[in-house]
Amino acid sequence: MSSIPDDLHYTKEHEWIAGIDDGLTLTVGITAYAAEALGDVVYVQVPEVGATVAAGEAVGEVESTKSVSDIFAPVGGEIVEVNQAVVDDPSLVNSDSYGDGWLFRVRLEGDADDLLSAEEYAALTSGES
Amino acid sequence: MSRPTPLRGVHEALGATLTDFAGWLMPLRYGSESTEHNAVRQAAGLFDLSHMGEIFVTGPQAGEALDYALVGYLSALEPGRARYTMIVSPSGGVLDDLIVYRLANEEFMVVANASNYPRVAAELTERAKSFDAAVDDRSEQYALVAVQGPRSRAIMGEVTDADLDGLKYYAGLPATVAGREALIARTGYTGEDGFELFVAAADAEPLWAALTEAGAAHGLLPAGLSARDTLRLEAGMPLYGNELSADLTPFDAGLGRVVRFDKPGDFVGRAALEPLKDVPPTRRRVGLVATGRRVPRHGYPVVSEDGAVVGEVTSGAPSQSLGRPIAMAYVDNDLSTGLAVDIRGSREPVDVVDLPFYRRK
Numbered sequence: 001m002s003s004i005p006d007d008l009h010y011t012k013e014h015e016w017i018a019g020i021d022d023g024l025t026l027t028v029g030i031t032a033y034a035a036e037a038l039g040d041v042v043y044v045q046v047p048e049v050g051a052t053v054a055a056g057e058a059v060g061e062v063e064s065t066k067s068v069s070d071i072f073a074p075v076g077g078e079i080v081e082v083n084q085a086v087v088d089d090p091s092l093v094n095s096d097s098y099g100d101g102w103l104f105r106v107r108l109e110g111d112a113d114d115l116l117s118a119e120e121y122a123a124l125t126s127g128e129s
Numbered sequence: 130m131s132r133p134t135p136l137r138g139v140h141e142a143l144g145a146t147l148t149d150f151a152g153w154l155m156p157l158r159y160g161s162e163s164t165e166h167n168a169v170r171q172a173a174g175l176f177d178l179s180h181m182g183e184i185f186v187t188g189p190q191a192g193e194a195l196d197y198a199l200v201g202y203l204s205a206l207e208p209g210r211a212r213y214t215m216i217v218s219p220s221g222g223v224l225d226d227l228i229v230y231r232l233a234n235e236e237f238m239v240v241a242n243a244s245n246y247p248r249v250a251a252e253l254t255e256r257a258k259s260f261d262a263a264v265d266d267r268s269e270q271y272a273l274v275a276v277q278g279p280r281s282r283a284i285m286g287e288v289t290d291a292d293l294d295g296l297k298y299y300a301g302l303p304a305t306v307a308g309r310e311a312l313i314a315r316t317g318y319t320g321e322d323g324f325e326l327f328v329a330a331a332d333a334e335p336l337w338a339a340l341t342e343a344g345a346a347h348g349l350l351p352a353g354l355s356a357r358d359t360l361r362l363e364a365g366m367p368l369y370g371n372e373l374s375a376d377l378t379p380f381d382a383g384l385g386r387v388v389r390f391d392k393p394g395d396f397v398g399r400a401a402l403e404p405l406k407d408v409p410p411t412r413r414r415v416g417l418v419a420t421g422r423r424v425p426r427h428g429y430p431v432v433s434e435d436g437a438v439v440g441e442v443t444s445g446a447p448s449q450s451l452g453r454p455i456a457m458a459y460v461d462n463d464l465s466t467g468l469a470v471d472i473r474g475s476r477e478p479v480d481v482v483d484l485p486f487y488r489r490k
Contacts, residue, residue, distance in 0.1 A: 036146075037146075039146075039158060039161075039355060040162055042424070042447040042454075043422045043423055043424065045423075061473075063423065063424055065163070065355055065446055065447055066157075066162075066355055066358075066446075068426070068473075094161075
């Protein structure tokens with residue numbers, strides 16, 4: 001069973017968001033649960049720095065041996081940084097989902113609505129597994 | 130509800146990710162599918178293929194019945210040998226691709242794909258009616274375990290006294306493996322040397338355990354359907370439902386060589402296929418290697434330089450052996466340069482290459 005860190009927020013699309021309580025710049029990645037379900041990740045496409053994204057918008061994709069999935073912006077705002085390391089080595093999504101496998105950072109504009117707590121995300125994924 | 134194989138308990142104990150495949154609950158992978166893929170290329174992999182169907186055709190006219198029912202010349206097969214062949218509809222569409230083993234003069238085993246074998250068994254029963262032959266679907270009674278990879282010969286040598294070196298590619302012999310009766314076949318679907326072991330369902334677990342133990346020192350890993358698919362794709366082998374379907378003839382698929390017009394008598398599909406044998410098909414099955422990192426997948430359009438759709442991808446995956454995404458596709462005959470695959474709206478260039486992508490040394 002993959003771990004679900006308590007100090008992060010989550011989406012139903014299996015993204016995690018760090019930094020909600022710290023300020024306006026949030027870090028986004030995909031959860032270990034999702035990485036496990038995908039299998040070996042072979043390709044990651046992240047949004048461009050400077051792009052303005054809306055919550056729920058498809059902003060990239062993550063591709064494994066067997067499937068491809070969209071990455072959605074969990075909140076609206078401006079993309080301020082992307083993780084080139086994960087683009088160069090997509091396996092980081094599998095090996096360190098909550099650490100070196102982060103995908104991008106977004107400067108929050110507006111509210112961060114509809115995010116799940118760790119407890120709520122755990123309930124969601126236990127129903128799916 | 131998916132049907133489990135006799136090895137379900139083993140897969141669960143190994144922590145496999147299980148998936149529905151053709152109505153069966155099958156291991157997709159045990160850990161990393163790339164690691165499993167590489168184990169098969171460099172050492173060996175252990176597969177559960179118990180979802181495949183085993184249909185026995187026996188009797189004095191078993192060979193003639195198969196000659197009529199299938200496109201191959203099975204009555205000419207020596208006992209102990211095996212042949213890749215197909216069953217087609219009267220209009221020539223491929224109903225399934227098969228491996229037929231001649232176990233004895235009057236005994237054949239037809240191995241059919243999981244998704245198709247009930248239909249294949251029904252068709253064989255119907256087509257054998259006017260012959261002195263009996264068709265018996267024994268798929269439920271059999272488990273199938275495969276050992277594939279360069280170390281498979283060494284591993285098998287530790288669990289059987291059978292004459293493995295005398296067993297040629299595409300041959301099979303009854304033997305004792307780890308104390309259990311098995312048919313050992315030197316066949317596989319990975320592009321490597323390997324063995325497929327047909328055993329009674331109840332013997333599957335002890336056989337798996339014995340092979341796991343014998344293989345430990347050789348780098349044997351259990352391998353799931355995900356690795357099986359990338360291995361067979363690298364080996365350029367067709368998959369029913371992807372490269373083969375009832376809408377395509379063996380000629381369409383570039384596999385016209387399996388249709389044996391030289392055999393005596395009529396066979397189902399002859400009238401439809403004979404006029405096609407010298408007609409170049411409008412499309413051909415090719416290999417594609419992507420220049421970028423995005424993967425061309427099943428159903429994606431192949432497009433020419435001017436943006437016209439000129440083909441369709443049938444299978445695609447990242448290739449461990451080439452380090453780039455690969456695919457098989459049907460593409461209009463006269464095209465081989467300037468092609469791209471439309472990957473979710475973006476035109477990704479591909480090179481057309483000869484199949485297979487990978488050939489063992």
